[in-house]
Amino acid sequence: MRILVINPNTTASMTDKIGKAAASVASMGTEITAVNPADGPPSIEGYFDEVFAVPGIIAEMSKAPAADAYVIACFDDTGLDAARCATEAPVIGIGEAAFHLASLVAGRFSVVTTLARSVPAIEHNLAKYGLASRCAKVRSSEVAVLDLEQPGSNARHKISDEITRAIREDHAEAIVLGCAGMADLAHNLSQEHGVPVLDGVVCAVTLAESLFKVGLKTSKVGGYAAPRGKRFAGIFASASPVGAGSPS
Amino acid sequence: MRILVINPNTTASMTDKIGKAAASVASMGTEITAVNPADGPPSIEGYFDEVFAVPGIIAEMSKAPAADAYVIACFDDTGLDAARCATEAPVIGIGEAAFHLASLVAGRFSVVTTLARSVPAIEHNLAKYGLASRCAKVRSSEVAVLDLEQPGSNARHKISDEITRAIREDHAEAIVLGCAGMADLAHNLSQEHGVPVLDGVVCAVTLAESLFKVGLKTSKVGGYAAPRGKRFAGIFASASPVGAGSPS
Amino acid sequence: MRILVINPNTTASMTDKIGKAAASVASMGTEITAVNPADGPPSIEGYFDEVFAVPGIIAEMSKAPAADAYVIACFDDTGLDAARCATEAPVIGIGEAAFHLASLVAGRFSVVTTLARSVPAIEHNLAKYGLASRCAKVRSSEVAVLDLEQPGSNARHKISDEITRAIREDHAEAIVLGCAGMADLAHNLSQEHGVPVLDGVVCAVTLAESLFKVGLKTSKVGGYAAPRGKRFAGIFASASPVGAGSPS
Amino acid sequence: MRILVINPNTTASMTDKIGKAAASVASMGTEITAVNPADGPPSIEGYFDEVFAVPGIIAEMSKAPAADAYVIACFDDTGLDAARCATEAPVIGIGEAAFHLASLVAGRFSVVTTLARSVPAIEHNLAKYGLASRCAKVRSSEVAVLDLEQPGSNARHKISDEITRAIREDHAEAIVLGCAGMADLAHNLSQEHGVPVLDGVVCAVTLAESLFKVGLKTSKVGGYAAPRGKRFAGIFASASPVGAGSPS
Amino acid sequence: MRILVINPNTTASMTDKIGKAAASVASMGTEITAVNPADGPPSIEGYFDEVFAVPGIIAEMSKAPAADAYVIACFDDTGLDAARCATEAPVIGIGEAAFHLASLVAGRFSVVTTLARSVPAIEHNLAKYGLASRCAKVRSSEVAVLDLEQPGSNARHKISDEITRAIREDHAEAIVLGCAGMADLAHNLSQEHGVPVLDGVVCAVTLAESLFKVGLKTSKVGGYAAPRGKRFAGIFASASPVGAGSPS
Amino acid sequence: MRILVINPNTTASMTDKIGKAAASVASMGTEITAVNPADGPPSIEGYFDEVFAVPGIIAEMSKAPAADAYVIACFDDTGLDAARCATEAPVIGIGEAAFHLASLVAGRFSVVTTLARSVPAIEHNLAKYGLASRCAKVRSSEVAVLDLEQPGSNARHKISDEITRAIREDHAEAIVLGCAGMADLAHNLSQEHGVPVLDGVVCAVTLAESLFKVGLKTSKVGGYAAPRGKRFAGIFASASPVGAGSPS
Structure with missing residues (x-):
């Protein structure tokens, strides 16, 4: 295909x-x-x-x-x-792809995205898809999209910190990474945090x-x-x- | 202003x-x-x-x-x-303007719009605005937008029929007209049906x-x-x- | 009129x-x-x-x-x-007036009202109107209604503090003041906090x-x-x- | 007590x-x-x-x-x-008493009340109590409250007809009678319709x-x-x- | 009977x-x-x-x-x-018994149960019964069920601490104890905390x-x-x- | 695998x-x-x-x-x-598999299952998964599960009739077949009705x-x-x- x-x-x-x-x-x-x-x-x-x-x-x-x-x-x-x-x-x-698969491996998940301004659109999508009740919280890591392309930025660190908070504060059972530019981080962050971490592209x-x-x-x-x-x-x-x- | x-x-x-x-x-x-x-x-x-x-x-x-x-x-x-x-x-x-004002003069309203294909977008908007619970039903009259501009079309008749159904079947207390092209019909339809009929432009x-x-x-x-x-x-x-x- | x-x-x-x-x-x-x-x-x-x-x-x-x-x-x-x-x-x-207009200038708002005992009635109204999803939180400032009429009370200070918390903790994009007796405070608090602050009377x-x-x-x-x-x-x-x- | x-x-x-x-x-x-x-x-x-x-x-x-x-x-x-x-x-x-007990003997119930004008208040109560999802529909029988006190009125007949519709159309598993004045009808209507019929007083x-x-x-x-x-x-x-x- | x-x-x-x-x-x-x-x-x-x-x-x-x-x-x-x-x-x-009675004496309640793994099932029940909106939060005290049978365990202490948090953080007006094995604690904890504390068995x-x-x-x-x-x-x-x- | x-x-x-x-x-x-x-x-x-x-x-x-x-x-x-x-x-x-995939190819779907007694469990699942808002209606065809195994039963006919009603009355954009025993019917029914018809097994x-x-x-x-x-x-x-x- x-x-x-x-x-x-x-x-x-x-x-x-x-x-x-x-x-x-x-x-x-x-x-x-x-x-x-x-x-x-x-x-x-x-x-x-x-x-x-x-x-x-x-x-x-x-x-x-x-x-x-x-x-x-x-x-x-x-x-x-x-x-x-x-x-x-x-x-x-x-986005929807990650939400649907996360719903198959966890009771509830949190989203970690880039900037605060992107949070409302994601929340609206979750409500529209019907999956808002499966999402504990949409969180922003305050990493700009193009900073994900910069080797020297501490983007990964900020995202990992936000995942820690999601697990502790939201009781998230899985994490959805909220940007296509984070596609390369999912596997490694899942290893680190011991919960499924999903990238939407795959x-x-x-x-x-x-x-x-x-x-x-x-x-x-x-x-x-x-x-x-x-x-x-x-x-x-x-x-x-x-x-x-x-x-x- | x-x-x-x-x-x-x-x-x-x-x-x-x-x-x-x-x-x-x-x-x-x-x-x-x-x-x-x-x-x-x-x-x-x-x-x-x-x-x-x-x-x-x-x-x-x-x-x-x-x-x-x-x-x-x-x-x-x-x-x-x-x-x-x-x-x-x-x-x-x-759209939102009509939904908000309808909520001030009626417990619940129905929307009468043009084509069936426009219904889902309106339903999503209602959910996003929070007012879905105030809307009994979004109905289509199967009148294309530009037919509203044609003097000889029976657009007004189809819309009026759908309003009749909304009042009887949905227990709608008010009607929101679902297209800017219906702006000239609201007053007259309200007289005819005895309930508030709202046009979003005004x-x-x-x-x-x-x-x-x-x-x-x-x-x-x-x-x-x-x-x-x-x-x-x-x-x-x-x-x-x-x-x-x-x-x- | x-x-x-x-x-x-x-x-x-x-x-x-x-x-x-x-x-x-x-x-x-x-x-x-x-x-x-x-x-x-x-x-x-x-x-x-x-x-x-x-x-x-x-x-x-x-x-x-x-x-x-x-x-x-x-x-x-x-x-x-x-x-x-x-x-x-x-x-x-x-109350409803402020909720509806707040919904036109902000994705979500928080309410800052007087006493904790008034919170449930406001929450019920929001749910009844359909706008509960637009309200991040109903907060009480623990200011009694008639204290708002007392020049020497520190009512304004308590209210302002609660607004600070609403913006930081609820991610509120606008604030609705939850008492008619706060009508004179809205403009000034909006200047101070940099977000729309709504009084229901106007x-x-x-x-x-x-x-x-x-x-x-x-x-x-x-x-x-x-x-x-x-x-x-x-x-x-x-x-x-x-x-x-x-x-x- | x-x-x-x-x-x-x-x-x-x-x-x-x-x-x-x-x-x-x-x-x-x-x-x-x-x-x-x-x-x-x-x-x-x-x-x-x-x-x-x-x-x-x-x-x-x-x-x-x-x-x-x-x-x-x-x-x-x-x-x-x-x-x-x-x-x-x-x-x-x-009202709440009947809703709570109905929830213990049926997956979902319908309410049959007196006049259409009373329906919205009952719907709001159900939403406020949290039990709206348990109620299939609030129906009016178009019997005025005091007609229930008139021996010659056909109030019971109208109520029974509405129960028939609730079972057939709403798939109601139980019926809640929506007026204190119907207290004497519950047992008999339950026998007739083969589902629990609840009066709120008891x-x-x-x-x-x-x-x-x-x-x-x-x-x-x-x-x-x-x-x-x-x-x-x-x-x-x-x-x-x-x-x-x-x-x- | x-x-x-x-x-x-x-x-x-x-x-x-x-x-x-x-x-x-x-x-x-x-x-x-x-x-x-x-x-x-x-x-x-x-x-x-x-x-x-x-x-x-x-x-x-x-x-x-x-x-x-x-x-x-x-x-x-x-x-x-x-x-x-x-x-x-x-x-x-x-569970349902306690939720229904709590709804009659308080606007909203929190649940204090045993282990975190039991929380999702309780949340699903609340949603199914319709009473999720009445429950502020389902909390775990991290007390295993059979530890409630052990005289020397500090189970009661952990549960009481969680009740304190529920009242302060959730604004819970009543507490539902989330395990049959807590049946003997309800009265005493209610005295201590000054709010209704419900055991489901009774x-x-x-x-x-x-x-x-x-x-x-x-x-x-x-x-x-x-x-x-x-x-x-x-x-x-x-x-x-x-x-x-x-x-x- | x-x-x-x-x-x-x-x-x-x-x-x-x-x-x-x-x-x-x-x-x-x-x-x-x-x-x-x-x-x-x-x-x-x-x-x-x-x-x-x-x-x-x-x-x-x-x-x-x-x-x-x-x-x-x-x-x-x-x-x-x-x-x-x-x-x-x-x-x-x-069940969940079919709900999730149906959500990717249609705005809303209806379910056609076997007996009325199975409807509540399916409705509860939809609510639990979060996808209730995507499902227009759960319908029963009144075909017993094992009748699906009988060559001579008119099971397929009853199911097809129910699909016709779902499209006309529920405005369903896709149909989910509500029994593993219907797995062999999906493709053919989709051809007949011109909408996606999903079997959960595949x-x-x-x-x-x-x-x-x-x-x-x-x-x-x-x-x-x-x-x-x-x-x-x-x-x-x-x-x-x-x-x-x-x-x-």
């Missing part, structure tokens, strides 16, 4: 790291392609940045050869609903494989129906879903 | 109708400007269309003179969170005036913090919030 | 303060009348006091000339449901104006139906809604 | 019926006294009537000899919170005995603290809790 | 203590029989132990003469749903008496229907409900 | 069907072993049957060679929590592979801690976890 993994920000080094994490768990016979948009923010930190990342996600989906599944590799699951409208193939966000890839094997595609009844055929104006003319959807 | 009312789709006739509704309730001394983006979808029907409407909302906010309050005139409250990050002035979505304008009079601005602590200063790539370079935010 | 602002306790100095706060945000053309009952408790601190304040609220509504809207100026929204039954004009509680007045401009009245279908025509006994004979309602 | 059963309305025939129901389940050694206020509404149908019933409840509690437990025999649990502040002895509402009496035997009294920490010592004005001067509470 | 009190673990000294607590509140005319299974774990600490306790509960119910009510004396309410299927007589768990016995007096039996419509007649294999052949239920 | 799939009932033909379904999606290199207990009920229909199935699940886990993951193939997820305590390897219930197998690839094991902090070392009595002596757990 082919999985297109889309890093919604424009930072190529993050795309590389994400692609490597994705490939590390892919089954034999699964082809991983990791891409990022040319247009938009270099990192996604809060609601404002999200807006300018999503058109690029759709663009990457359009211009790549049709894949069997898509992974959106931003922990906010930016653009997930729109991407599901754009294809019948499954689309999985790394979770999403294996879930994409699960859905493919079971033959499940996104339902086109309801909110994920194909866009109605209409012509968009201006810079988004090329994104027009003309003819794409039945005018239901 | 100055209120910028942004119709997030590109259909000028809807912008006119919205602008007229807004002006009809504005206090003396309130200046209403109604605009729409040049880029994006001609109507917003579901998650996909939303994506391509939001950059235009932010662009309209940037290019207009600073206003004292902003109203986003799409019932899905498209881009509301991002718009709140972009300014300290209050930003109000017409609700949002008066709430914007309320916040202004009380002196309330959007909190910059938490999810609505100003965007961090960073440079966006490609077609969104002009939206870069460089220097806009403190790197907190 | 005419707004009758009812302070449900019998303390005239609080009525004066509330009336001044109300007038300070009223639009030109809005006439504010502030009254309080002759019968009942001098302050409302908990469930017991509420009981003896509500008949006086209804009495003040009955004996004043019909108003275009009513504001109940106790943070517990004492008697709000009953008052809504008694008139078709909108009735707004200062919120309720501007919301009453909003509803009036939009032409919204309380739904008479459901829980706010006019009282059925029946004769009350004894000291409440004069409150009998005989002939007031259709026997539906 | 002594239980004071208070019918909050002024209709003596209902007080008699309630008293008989209460006595029918009282243990040997339990003395039941059933009273009603002299002041207030002849029946409680909605929020407005409630207001004028509660001062009379407190008055009856004050003027009777101290009881070991109190039962408030209105299904809306009118004045329950205030009554709990007024004494250390347990106070039980017949439930409340046996729960009062339970609490007494176990030695439980109302907690005075929190919302049910004794009223603070202050002097009420006017017609409520005699209800003043002066000296009653410590000024905490 | 006859109440069979089943201690689901095999520790006879706990059965004795539970039987004594039960007898201490039983009305004259109520006959208490306390038993425990021969097969299974000596104490129930977490999900694993529960599994091996429940067949013994059903066995004890089958082999004893038919009782008028059954009490399951493990705070996890182990096997409660299955036991309700096995008889028409009421079956009450001591609560369950009086609730069983309540249901019996009111004539309520478990609904057989829905989840508690009698088992369908089928033959079980192997060591559970004797538990086969052959002929027990109608094949509905 | 090795997956042990446990059919908790004693019907070998169901075990065969489940094993075939499991094998049909297993990756190359995954070895599936399907077993069922010798002791217990021939089908699981409601709470009573569950009790006698769970000891056999644990026994099958103990006597088989250690597997890399375990699947419990009863839609009620019978014994799931206990099984998680018994091993560090992941354990997945087919979902659970692929999720087990996901967890294994990602390296996730059940957290041993909290409710899934290994059983404490103690000796069980009687027929369960062989299940004693003596020495299994640290006495934490």
Whole structure:
């Protein structure tokens, strides 16, 4: 099968790291392609940045050869609903992927993300997915996204400290790392803290494989129906879903 | 005070109708400007269309003179969170405006919107705002947004029928009309059905005036913090919030 | 328009303060009348006091000339449901008013009220209104209501300390002051703490104006139906809604 | 032990019926006294009537000899919170009593009450008690309270029809009768429908005995603290809790 | 009436203590029989132990003469749903019993149980019963169940310390003791802390008496229907409900 | 990897069907072993049957060679929590597996199960997992479990009819089949109804592979801690976890 993994920000080094994490768990016979948009923010930190990342996600989906599944590799699951409208193939966000798998190995988990400003969006996602009751707390480590790419930053240390607090104060039984840029830290932090520590990228890839094997595609009844055929104006003319959807 | 009312789709006739509704309730001394983006979808029907409407909302906010309050005139409250990050002035979505005022005149209300595909986004908004328990049901009338602009369509009839069902089956005490394009129908439908029928445009304008009079601005602590200063790539370079935010 | 602002306790100095706060945000053309009952408790601190304040609220509504809207100026929204039954004009509680406007400028807020015994009633109101998920915590400052009227008390200091804790511990993005007697403190505390601080009195007045401009009245279908025509006994004979309602 | 059963309305025939129901389940050694206020509404149908019933409840509690437990025999649990502040002895509402016992014999129940206008108050109580998830639906039979006292009315027939619908449509496993005036119908309707049918009066009496035997009294920490010592004005001067509470 | 009190673990000294607590509140005319299974774990600490306790509960119910009510004396309410299927007589768990009575004397309560591993099961029960919103927190005292039987252990001290924290940190208005083995501590701890402290055993016995007096039996419509007649294999052949239920 | 799939009932033909379904999606290199207990009920229909199935699940886990993951193939997820305590390897219930994957391809789903008596247990599981808000309705088709094994029964027809109602009345976007015995119907029903139709067996197998690839094991902090070392009595002596757990 082919999985297109889309890093919604424009930072190529993050795309590389994400692609490597994705490939590390892919089954034999699964082809991983990791891409990022040319247009938009270099990192996604809060609601404002999200807006300018999503058109690029759709663009990457359009211009790549049709894949069997898509992974959106931003922990906010930016653009997930729109991407599901754009294809019948499954689309999985790394945030939801981690929440679902964490729910299978722990009664409750805490999230450790980057900045405080990203916390509300994650909390809203948890509520929307239905899994808010499984999450003890969404915590910020006050590490900026791109600091995760800096060898000399003490990002790992701050994240580890926050995990310690999550286990002690929230009685968290597992930890979900709240940023695609933390993909390389999960295994090691799990060893250190003695609880499952989940990175969403690998979770999403294996879930994409699960859905493919079971033959499940996104339902086109309801909110994920194909866009109605209409012509968009201006810079988004090329994104027009003309003819794409039945005018239901 | 100055209120910028942004119709997030590109259909000028809807912008006119919205602008007229807004002006009809504005206090003396309130200046209403109604605009729409040049880029994006001609109507917003579901998650996909939303994506391509939001950059235009932010662009309209940037290019207009600073206003004292902003109203986003799409019932899905498209881009509301991002718009709140972009300014300290209050930003109000017409969906939330109608939900809040309906909660002041009725124990529970139902929403009558356009197409079934728009229902999930409205339900998610209600849950996010906290007001899901006040809403008996979100109903679709199966009227496409732009059919509301066609004199000969039987849109009003379908909407009225759905209101009848909401009162009888949901025990709704009030009705919220789920599209900015229905702004001209509210008064008449309220007379016909004997319950409050709310249009979000007028609700949002008066709430914007309320916040202004009380002196309330959007909190910059938490999810609505100003965007961090960073440079966006490609077609969104002009939206870069460089220097806009403190790197907190 | 005419707004009758009812302070449900019998303390005239609080009525004066509330009336001044109300007038300070009223639009030109809005006439504010502030009254309080002759019968009942001098302050409302908990469930017991509420009981003896509500008949006086209804009495003040009955004996004043019909108003275009009513504001109940106790943070517990004492008697709000009953008052809504008694008139078709909108009735707004200062607690709900503050909760709704806070929800428009902040993702989540905390309440700082007077005594611990008042906390459960406020929590129940939040749950009933649907906005409990928007409130991080209801906190008491352990300031008695009438101490707010004493120049020498350190009430403001205690309240400010509790706000500090709400911001730090609850991650509150805005603060709602939980007593009508704190109406004069909001602006100054907002300056000090750098987040929106809301007083319910001014919120309720501007919301009453909003509803009036939009032409919204309380739904008479459901829980706010006019009282059925029946004769009350004894000291409440004069409150009998005989002939007031259709026997539906 | 002594239980004071208070019918909050002024209709003596209902007080008699309630008293008989209460006595029918009282243990040997339990003395039941059933009273009603002299002041207030002849029946409680909605929020407005409630207001004028509660001062009379407190008055009856004050003027009777101290009881070991109190039962408030209105299904809306009118004045329950205030009554709990007024004494250390347990106070039980017949609505909550029926909800709690129904939860012990059925996975989910429906309520069949009198008029539609009473439904919202019951729904709010269920949410406040925490038991909303146990209640499938609150239904009205459109029988006025005092029609239950009329031999010729077809009240029983309407109630039975509504029970049929509750079992078929709500999958209710038990039925709670939503009015003290239905106390005499429970046994017979249970036989007819083959599911538990609960009347709150007998439930409340046996729960009062339970609490007494176990030695439980109302907690005075929190919302049910004794009223603070202050002097009420006017017609409520005699209800003043002066000296009653410590000024905490 | 006859109440069979089943201690689901095999520790006879706990059965004795539970039987004594039960007898201490039983009305004259109520006959208490306390038993425990021969097969299974000596104490129930977490999900694993529960599994091996429940067949013994059903066995004890089958082999004893038919009782008028059954009490399951493990705070996890182990096997409660299955036991309700096995008889028409009421079956009450001591956990739910304590939660329901605590809800009648306090706005919110905290639970103090034995080991951390038992906390999730109790939290799930609270959510299932609907009473999670009434419980501020489920706390563990880190006292093993059988240490409660050891005179020299400092179990009581640890429990008392946890109660202190519950009152101070959770604003708990009442405390529920989370283990049948704590039955003898409730009265004394209530005296010490000045709030209601509830032991589930005595609560369950009086609730069983309540249901019996009111004539309520478990609904057989829905989840508690009698088992369908089928033959079980192997060591559970004797538990086969052959002929027990109608094949509905 | 090795997956042990446990059919908790004693019907070998169901075990065969489940094993075939499991094998049909297993990756190359995954070895599936399907077993069922010798002791217990021939089908699981409601709470009573569950009790006698769970000891056999644990026994099958103990006597088989250690597997890399375990699947419990009863839609009620019978014994799931206990099984998680018994091993560090992941354990997945087919109910939860289907709920989680359905949440990735549809906004909301409905469940179509066998008998009405099984509905409450499924509803409780959904609430416990957090996914109740994703499920529109749990429906019963009134097909007994073993009728699914009968060629001549019209089981498929009844299930298909119920799916039609779920799509029309619940606005379900996907359907979850609520019994392991329906595993062979999913693909065909999906074709017929044009929405995703999920069978839990294949979902659970692929999720087990996901967890294994990602390296996730059940957290041993909290409710899934290994059983404490103690000796069980009687027929369960062989299940004693003596020495299994640290006495934490």
